[in-house]
Amino acid sequence: MHLSEINIYPVKSLMGISLGEARVENRGLQFDRSWMLVDENNKFLTQREFPKMATVNVAVDKESLTAAADGSSIVIPLIPEPEDTASVKIWTSSVKGRVYSAEVNDWFSEAIGTECRLVLMPEETKRKVNPFYAVRKFKDTVSFADGYPFLLIGESSLDDLNSRLDAPLPMNRFRPNFVVAGSEPFAEDIWKKIRIGETVFHLVKPCARCVITTVDQSIGEMDGKEPLKTLAAYRNKGGNVMFGQNLIAEAGGGIVNAGDEVHILQ
Numbered sequence: 001m002h003l004s005e006i007n008i009y010p011v012k013s014l015m016g017i018s019l020g021e022a023r024v025e026n027r028g029l030q031f032d033r034s035w036m037l038v039d040e041n042n043k044f045l046t047q048r049e050f051p052k053m054a055t056v057n058v059a060v061d062k063e064s065l066t067a068a069a070d071g072s073s074i075v076i077p078l079i080p081e082p083e084d085t086a087s088v089k090i091w092t093s094s095v096k097g098r099v100y101s102a103e104v105n106d107w108f109s110e111a112i113g114t115e116c117r118l119v120l121m122p123e124e125t126k127r128k129v130n131p132f133y134a135v136r137k138f139k140d141t142v143s144f145a146d147g148y149p150f151l152l153i154g155e156s157s158l159d160d161l162n163s164r165l166d167a168p169l170p171m172n173r174f175r176p177n178f179v180v181a182g183s184e185p186f187a188e189d190i191w192k193k194i195r196i197g198e199t200v201f202h203l204v205k206p207c208a209r210c211v212i213t214t215v216d217q218s219i220g221e222m223d224g225k226e227p228l229k230t231l232a233a234y235r236n237k238g239g240n241v242m243f244g245q246n247l248i249a250e251a252g253g254g255i256v257n258a259g260d261e262v263h264i265l266q
Contacts, residue, residue: 003196003260004155005171005179010065011118012036012144013046014056015217016175019258024199026252027127027141028149029177031060036090036144037108037116038097044090044144047212047220050112055220069111076104080120088119090144095127133204135248148246151207152178152188157243160185164230172217173227174209176244180262188245193266199254200265201247208240 009016010031023030037045037053047053057068065076080100088097097119099105105117121127126141129148134140142149153176162168171179178196180188191203209228216223231241 001180001182001262001264003178003256003258003262004181005176006256006258007175007177007179008032009175010035010058010060011056011067012044013050013053013212014058014067015054016172017058017060021255021257024249024252024254024256026149026249028143028145029256032177033121033144035065035118035120036088036097037112038086038088038119039114039116042086042088042097042117044088045112045114045116047215048210050114051215051222052220053112054215054217056108056111067108067111072107072111074104074107076100076118078120079122080104086117086119090127091146093127096122096125098122129248133246133248135202135204135250140248148205148207148248150178150201150247150249151176151244152180152201152203152247153244154180154183154185154188156183156185157188161227161230161243164234165226167226169227170217173213173215174244175212178247178256183262191245191264191266193264195263195265197254197256197260199256200250202250203245204248205246206237206242207244207246209243213243 006019006022007016008029008031012033059066067074080098084099085096086099087094100118108118109115129140129142131137194201214222235242
């Protein structure tokens, strides 16, 4: 059983990047959901309202973030200058974000078709994980991901779902960080603790899925009611449709590589 995919989504709800290796940090993989787009009320924007966000391509390195859409591109510094901060809202959290320039914000507004601003979560911002599920109670933090630092799905779980659908769907509908090959369908539901590379992860909560799973990530358009309709028939828990598992790392600093063995510890 091994890690077959590593994915990050540097700007929340924009296109993901597949990696051969990634650094594990306390609030997620390095650069994962470090940025997000907000509206005029500083509330986060996602594919739930603007499915076209899926088509904005993103690349990131140690010096800059690059975004591209509709034949246009922009290179953005990792940290905006001069410093301009705002309190931004994501679900029930209000946290400090650093806001980018008008030039950057105008580019993204044109790209996704609505007025928005790009914000970075600075290192000093500590957005807490729900303490009910946290490994270290009030010390676990998360980036601009919906609620947890990492998401894992087994390839065979998607195979099981696709066997029930009229048309199979790709893994990118579910936007995981980690994809595991060689496990039984939904084996991840019963794992409590695993090790990948040097890092131990706790599987703390199944992932409740939303309408983003119905967005065709290649064209940025909603594509009917699947997979939610089928998942609701056999993956319903307390009125929520579950697919994948949310993870928290015991400690940051390790490196994970595609191909790493996945060891079940509990």
